Amino acid sequence: MNIQLIRLLHLASPALPVGAFSYSQGLEWAVESGKVTSEAAAQQWIRDALHFALARCEAPALVGLMRAWKAGDVAGVARLNAEFTATRETAELRAETLQMGYSLARLLRDLPEIPDSVRETHAGLTEIAFPTAWAAAAAHWQIGEQDAASTYLWAWLENQVMAAVKLVPLGQTAGQRMLVALAPDLPALAQEAIRRAEEEAWENFTPGMTLASCLHETQYTRLFRS
Template sequence: MLALVRLLQLASPALPVGAYTYSQGLEWLVESGEIKTEADVAEWIGDLLEFGVGSFEAPLLAALIGAWQRDDTIELARLNDDFLASRETAELRAETVQMGYSLVRLLSDLPGFAELAAGRERLLAIDEPAFPTAWAAAAAAWRIPGEMAVPAYLWAWLENQVMAAVKTVPLGQSAGQRLLAALGSRVPAVTERALALPEADWHNFTPGLALACSRHETQYTRLFRS
C-alpha cells in the first residue's frame, strides 16, 4: 500500500519539478492553427502517446528502473545519455535536464530516499540526470514495480499535455476530462507493449513533434517554455 501512495506522489501534478510550464510544441501547433478543436488535441496527443512516449520513453523508463534495482551504474549512464541524445531540440533537452535537476534536489530531502545513501550518491554522480532517470531512481527506491510505474508515468505526461491544451486552445474543463478519459483508456495497452518491447525496437520517430518544438523556440508570444 505504501508503494502505491509513493507512486501517486510521483505522478501527481503537485510534484514540484515544473512540468506544468512545458507544452512540448503543443503551444506552437495551436498558435499556427494546426490544432483548433478537441478532436485535434485527441489525435495529436494520442499519436505521441503511441508512437513517441510509449515507444521510447516508456520502455526506457522500465529499463532504468531495472538498472536502479540491479545497481548497474554503467547501464544507468548509458540509458541516461541515450535519452538526452533523443531530445531533438534545445527546448526538449533543457526541459528534461531542468526537471531532472529539480527532482534530484527534491529526492534528496524526501524520507525513504534520502536514507538510501548509496542510491543518492549514484544519482548525484550522473552529470546531467534526465527526468526519467531521476524518476526511475525514486520508483526503484520506493520498490514500485515497473508494471505500476510505467502507466503512472504515462498518465502524468498525458495529464500535463491535456492541461496545456485546455489552457491554449482553449478548451473547457469538461473537454479536458473527456480527453483524459478517452486517452487514458489507451494507457494499459501502451504500457503492456512498452514493457515487452526489445531495445532494438524502441523508436521515437516523430518529426512533427521536432518541427513544432523547433518553431516554438522562436515563437513571439508564449505561455510555455517548450
C-alpha cells in the same frame, strides 16, 4: 491501499515540484499555427504523441532505468541516461528533461528515506534526465513495471491535456473528456514500453513533434517553455 499505490500517486501528482506544468512539448506551436483548434484535434495530437513518442521511447527508457536502479547497475544507469538524453532532438526538449530531472533528483536528495546510493549515482551524472530520476524513486519504492509505466504515461497525459485546456482554449469538461477517452490506451502502451525495454528497441521518429518544438523556440508569444 498499499504504500506502493501511495507512492505512485505521489510521483504522478501535479504538486510534484519539477515544473512539468510549464511545458507543452510543441503543442503551443501547433495551436498557434492553426494545426490544433478544437477538442478533437487536441485529442488526436496528444494520442499520437502517446503512441509514437512516449510509448516507443520515453516509457521504455524509464523501464530500462528502473531495472538498472534495482540491480544497482551504476554504469547501466549512466549509459541509459545518456542514451535517452541523446534522443531529445531540440534545445527545448533537452532543456525540459534536464531541468525536470535536476529538480526531481534534488527533491530525492532531500528525502531522508532515499538511500545514499541513489544520491551518489545522481552526483556522478553530469546531466540527469527526468526518466532517470523518476525511475530511481520508482525502483526504490518497489513499484512494478506495469504500474510505473502506466503512471508515468498518465502524468504526461494529464499535463498535456491541461496545456491544451489553456491553449486552444477548452473548457475543463472538455479536458476531462479527453482524459477519459485516452486513459484506456495506457495499459497497452505500458506493455509495449516493457517489451521495447526488454529488447532495447527504442524508437523516436516523430518529425512533426520535432518541427513543432523547433518552431516554438522562435514563437513570438509563449505561455509555455516548450
